Amino acid sequence: MKAQVKEDWFRQDRLPHIFCVGCGNGTVINCVVDAVYDLELDIDKTVFISGIGCSSRAPGYMATDSLHTTHGRALAFATGVKLGRPEFDVIVFTGDGDLAAIGGNHFIHACRRNIDLTVVCMNNQIYGMTGGQGSPCTPIGKLSTTTPYGANETPFDLCELAVAAGANYVARWTSYHAKELRNAVIKGIETPGLSFIEVACQCPTSFGNKNKLRQPIDHVNFFRKNAIFLQKAKKMEEERKEIPAEAVIVGEYARRSRPVIGGRI
Amino acid sequence: MMKQLTINETRCKGCNLCTMVCPYKIYQIGTTPNRRGIYVPVLHESGRCTNCRLQELYGRELCGGCALICPDQAISWIPVPQYKKSNIIIEY
Numbered sequence: 001m002k003a004q005v006k007e008d009w010f011r012q013d014r015l016p017h018i019f020c021v022g023c024g025n026g027t028v029i030n031c032v033v034d035a036v037y038d039l040e041l042d043i044d045k046t047v048f049i050s051g052i053g054c055s056s057r058a059p060g061y062m063a064t065d066s067l068h069t070t071h072g073r074a075l076a077f078a079t080g081v082k083l084g085r086p087e088f089d090v091i092v093f094t095g096d097g098d099l100a101a102i103g104g105n106h107f108i109h110a111c112r113r114n115i116d117l118t119v120v121c122m123n124n125q126i127y128g129m130t131g132g133q134g135s136p137c138t139p140i141g142k143l144s145t146t147t148p149y150g151a152n153e154t155p156f157d158l159c160e161l162a163v164a165a166g167a168n169y170v171a172r173w174t175s176y177h178a179k180e181l182r183n184a185v186i187k188g189i190e191t192p193g194l195s196f197i198e199v200a201c202q203c204p205t206s207f208g209n210k211n212k213l214r215q216p217i218d219h220v221n222f223f224r225k226n227a228i229f230l231q232k233a234k235k236m237e238e239e240r241k242e243i244p245a246e247a248v249i250v251g252e253y254a255r256r257s258r259p260v261i262g263g264r265i
Numbered sequence: 266m267m268k269q270l271t272i273n274e275t276r277c278k279g280c281n282l283c284t285m286v287c288p289y290k291i292y293q294i295g296t297t298p299n300r301r302g303i304y305v306p307v308l309h310e311s312g313r314c315t316n317c318r319l320q321e322l323y324g325r326e327l328c329g330g331c332a333l334i335c336p337d338q339a340i341s342w343i344p345v346p347q348y349k350k351s352n353i354i355i356e357y
Contacts, residue, residue, distance in 0.1 A: 007341075015276060016337055022280030026336025034333060178333035216280045220334075 001043045008043065009033045014061050019054065022216025024175035024201025028122050029058050031178055032091065035185035046089045049078045051103060054129045054203075055095035055122035072103030075110045078117050082262040089189060090116075096123040096137040100156050104136075111165035114193040116262045120185065121158060121196065124203035132206030139246065143210040158198050159253045168193030168260070170253040174223035175201040177250060184252070193260040200248050223248060268320055268342040270311040276339040279303040283331040283340060289313045292331065316342060 003009055010033070019026050036046060048066040050056035051074035059066030069077045074092050082090045099107050099121050110117065126144055127133040134144040134151050137158070141150040162170045169191040173181040181199060188195030202208060202219035213219040228236075228243065230251030236243055243249075270291070284292040284306055291311055295304035311317065315328040320342075332340040 010338065016278070016339075019336060021278045022282060023336050026338070027282075027334050030333050030335065030338060175334070178330060182333065216282055217285050220282060220285065 002040060003037055003043055006033060006037045009037060009063055011061055011063050017061055018057070020203075020205045022202065022204050022219075023054070024124060024199070024203065025055050025058060025122050027175045027178060028055075028093075028120060028181070028199050028201060029061065031182040032093075032120060032185050033062075035182050035189065036089075036091075038182075039186060039189060041089055041189075045087060046091065047078075047081055048091050048093060049074050049081065050093040051095075051098040052129075053095040053098045053127070054124070055093055056098060058093045072098055072101070073106060074098065075103060075106040075117070075119070079110060079113075079115050079262075082115055082117060086116075086262055090118070091189070092117055092119045094119065094121050095128070096121060096125065096156075096158070097127045097135045100136045100158055108161065108165040111162050111167040111194055111196070113261050114166060114168060114258050116192055116260055117194050118185065118188045119194065119196045121198045122201050123158065123198050124201050124207060125155075126203055126207045128203045128206045132203075132210070141245075142207070144207070159196070162194075162196040163254045166258055167196045167254065168258055169195035169197075169255050171196075171251065172198040172200070172248075172253065173250050174227055174248055175199060176220050176223040177227070180250075187255075191255065192263045193258060266321075266344040267347050268317050269345045270308060270314050270317055271341060271343050272305060272308070273339040273341065274299055274303075274305050276337045277303060277305045278337050279305060280336060281306060282334050282336065286330050286334050288328075288330075289315075 043064050046064045048059035048062050050059045052071040067077055074094050078090050078092045123137050125137050127135050132145045134147040136156045138151045139155050159170050159172045169188050171184040184197050188197050204216045208214055208219050226247050227250045228247045233249045292306040293309045295306050299305055
């Protein structure tokens with residue numbers, strides 16, 4: 001069944017969703033739905049898969065078939081769906097705690113095998129659902145429930161990890177760059193092989209509350225001011241200029257054609 | 266068919282992200298709470314919206330930044346009947 005209007009992609013009986021006021025996950029859902037609506041995908045032949053966490057509630061609001069799986073194992077389930085039914089478009093919603101902490105091994109091996117999936121990672125830099133514990137993506141010096149004096153571990157750079165592991169399309173955007181994010185999801189679905197799109201999004205309740213970004217607008221303005229394009233960051237590196245510590249480097253990290261598993265026959 | 270900008274009050278949670286993103290400053294921060302106690306943004310001269318004015322001319326969706334960034338899927342455009350020329354009164 002093809003969608004006539006964009007609202008057909010949502011389960012009307014489940015909305016409004018339970019995300020907090022100003023949560024970035026809603027923006028990401030909007031962008032992904034806009035992308036799949038623009039591509040005119042079949043509602044019956046699209047599958048949304050997620051693990052555990054705030055971000056992973058997203059498939060519950062979709063009208064398509066969806067799987068809400070165990071913590072960190074969304075990519076393992078998605079691999080099974082894609083290899084079982086290669087004609088389906090499989091989109092995985094995960095968070096940073098789900099993908100980088102517990103499902104880290106599944107992530108690098110899904111990238112290595114280059115399975116034809118689209119992975120959208122909503123990186124809110126914290127474990128939002130369980131009360132704001134520090135995650136592997138919490139930046140240095142930021143406060144959370146488990147790092148009350150500021151995190152002192154170096155955070156993961158998920159995009160560089162995906163590039164090194166061999167994903168075919170890798171991009172990072174923030175929840176402020178909604179149009180670019182939508183275009184990145186369109187490119188990701190069109191590219192055969194694993195396409196990984198990381199979205200830095202705001203969490204006003206758990207992250208912003210402790211880090212002087214209390215209002216959703218403050219955090220989105222933070223992304224707007226601190227986002228640096230990848231090309232500019234590379235140029236700054238060449239000129240030996242220092243990139244600010246809290247900068248979010250956005251852009252398209254990789255687009256290539258390595259051999260693919262589970263592509264359309 | 267013309268399009269008109271609307272905010273779905275049952276979905277809006279009052280995060281005011283639309284007030285920040287609109288280039289024409291159509292959305293103004295609400296001052297009175299609605300039935301659910303939420304300060305829904307107020308539309309100020311919504312006819313200035315690019316999508317309302319030019320969608321028919323270009324035949325595709327323009328701008329749409331507010332609808333994309335709204336975390337609660339509350340912003341949409343509803344079709345309204347085109348106003349007739351006979352209804353417009355020009356005062357000299």
